[in-house]
Amino acid sequence: VADVWPREDKGPTQAAILQAMTATPVLLARLEAAVGGDAVLTDPAVLDGYRTDEAGIDAPRPAVAVVARSTADVQAVVRAAVEHRVPVVTRGAGTGLAGGANAREDAIVLLTRGLDRIVDIDEGNLTAEVDAGVITSALNAAVAARGLWYPPDPASIDTCTIGGNIATNAGGMCCLKYGVTGDFVLGLEVVLADGDVLRTGRTTMKGVAGYDLTRLFVGSEGTLGIVTRARLRLLPAPQPPATLVAAFPTVHAAGSAVVAATATGVRPSLLELMDRTTVAAVEEFAGSGLGDLDLGDAGALLLAQSDAGPAQAAYELDRLTAVCQAAGATATTSTTDPVQGEKLLAARRVAYTALQAKGATLLDDVAVPRPRIPELVERTEAIAAQHDLVIGTFGHIGDGNMHPTVVYDAADDAASRRARDAFDAIVETALDLGGTITGEHGVGLVKRSHLPGEIGPVGYRVHRAVKAALDPLDILNPGKAF
């Protein structure tokens, strides 16, 4: 992993590391007694696999990793960590993109992969109860088999875990109409920083008994408690989507179509944008898969779906097509066939991979008010030019959440520095446009230095007060988020 982020996590002090090293034999013995020797991992080669997530920030090898197979295991780990004053870094599948699961020399990495049970699917109540380590697509498949649907669809859906999705309040393409992970979490089982088990939330759609502790833990990146189980809200299976792709000369034209679409009353179930750079990268990588749609020198591609049902979806796409054409689309194509629609979406699904094929990447994640997306893309283009880099921007224009992706040569130190500077400049641009530093990936290490700029001094103080109230010893994922 290239050391693109030298200024981030300072990690523990030498004193803390020394203390942890001294304590390690006792700690290991205690952990082995609590959770079983086979669940305590100390092989350096294995531990190296738990150093970082996918953000591209280097991190040291942790002291130990533990496979938790029950809530009691998690409690035992936390209690041992408290006694030895070592941090616990909880790790799902390690697919995070913000460094939130990165290790420290003195840390216990707590692996949730052994918490892998789908405990219950209640078809009548439209809820599921699942362990934190369940793979998101495994839940999807299990509920789909009962005619139900769990909408959140992060790109890593086939490998990421429900617990990780909750820790980052993960999104995806469905959020525009259906919401993010947090919108589907009714209740949590959480191991607190003192090892006690807290159960939050409820079994019902509505409920206002006490503070919304569920949402406090959602998106808290493992810093307030360790989620071991969740009760999730489900929906009836969606109607097959109809799909529209429209090519525009500029991102401004595409952006004005998105704003105009609102006035039609249509609520697309997907609304994605790819900028000129991304379109070109996709064409180069894989061809666009868009059949006879001539992308030519398209300045932007807009992809939309409606799942409003057989009759309504076609009507809605007709409205959207008209809006796109009025906004200057140079070409449109649409289909009510879901298989054909998925082929049209392939261009968007492969966008990040296509940019990765051009070099090392820093995948950004910002959100701005929807009408300001064209400005964000334009200013990102200026940042790319200024730093002599390729930056492709794509993402969820429907909810204002874009992923400018900085492409650079990792073997070139100067380019790596410029890439990081460009990344930071994009984040600051998002704030300047009234947006947020992170739409769905989280703060982790990547954006920790930007957080105070977004939440302000009073917000920072309240964050600290909440953290101190729940984790006074700073045991849980210290140094992350803020």
Add this chain to the structure above:
Amino acid sequence: VADVWPREDKGPTQAAILQAMTATPVLLARLEAAVGGDAVLTDPAVLDGYRTDEAGIDAPRPAVAVVARSTADVQAVVRAAVEHRVPVVTRGAGTGLAGGANAREDAIVLLTRGLDRIVDIDEGNLTAEVDAGVITSALNAAVAARGLWYPPDPASIDTCTIGGNIATNAGGMCCLKYGVTGDFVLGLEVVLADGDVLRTGRTTMKGVAGYDLTRLFVGSEGTLGIVTRARLRLLPAPQPPATLVAAFPTVHAAGSAVVAATATGVRPSLLELMDRTTVAAVEEFAGSGLGDLDLGDAGALLLAQSDAGPAQAAYELDRLTAVCQAAGATATTSTTDPVQGEKLLAARRVAYTALQAKGATLLDDVAVPRPRIPELVERTEAIAAQHDLVIGTFGHIGDGNMHPTVVYDAADDAASRRARDAFDAIVETALDLGGTITGEHGVGLVKRSHLPGEIGPVGYRVHRAVKAALDPLDILNPGKAF
């Protein structure tokens, strides 16, 4: 107001009252200097109007009421309260149903009605920024004029305030498909217990920068901070609804129709239930307004709407009608005409009024997993028989949130006691059925004694820790919720 709840809020100690009385002249002078003499209300007759909300729990006259006309006013009130160690009870329209806005002898009642500006409606971003004192229906009208929609629809929509809705995370009939108030709050301006102003959240649909402080304040009943302004999420105007009413011989039959409806994939925009007692009360009060639908001895009435769009809605209601008939509906009627549909809904809208016409009422608000609604209604009927009372149950069966309404003779002390006992028994029944003590009204004073039973000792401890972190002096609405 009948003293049906003698055991609730113990209120301040005599020492606190004495201290407050001694401090009052200085406090009043300070408040007058800060917010203007005309905004400081001390007339006993006026203050009596701010003793209670609509829960029917008596409360003493507050020491003073202040009309806040700006965030700075709210800050000044809080800082004065901190200096004099007197509580602040924030009051919107006073339409709450849990005693959450009830006063205390030593309290400043802070009136938000002067915070009445719709600051901004951003059509492109689908957001609105509004002051806490804006009446919910005024916001509805303002956004509807732009072709937009703010879905939350509590029954008191024409008088309640956005701030009050946020304090209780208010619901309504739209929640089933669109969610509760909290699902439409993107960010808040909050005056904290030390008088500082916190801004939470964002302008965008998605965002995971830091803890979800927005949702921590939503539903916190004025105990963590005072919401002065909110940024709300809007939707495009909904499609005109199609409406279905079905009469069933029993609540069990209606309940099985609701569960079976899930399997059709249909997502109704409204799904309401009235039990036999409520149907009879409505017929007695107003006739049902259901035209030629023969209610006869209907054991339950199910009302459903679909707003899936012109073509789709009719299809969806056909599916729902078939499901109802298969579940044993004795009569069904449906219409795609919104005006006719609203006439069909009249029976439901008048339900509470019809029960109120029969005597004093205690309006309960519990939620249980949807498949257990029939059990809830049956056990409520048993509670009514046991306590020799009339209890009509109606509500939002689609999200499991029901309003059993205890009717009693307020002039009869024994009946009043039985009414309260029945109310408590219903709340405990909801917990026993895996539900919650409050779906959308809040805990306030009415259900404070039940909260520990729902959130448990660890939950209670975490609530206390969060409260202490944000309001260490217990200035904000003390004694409410927990």
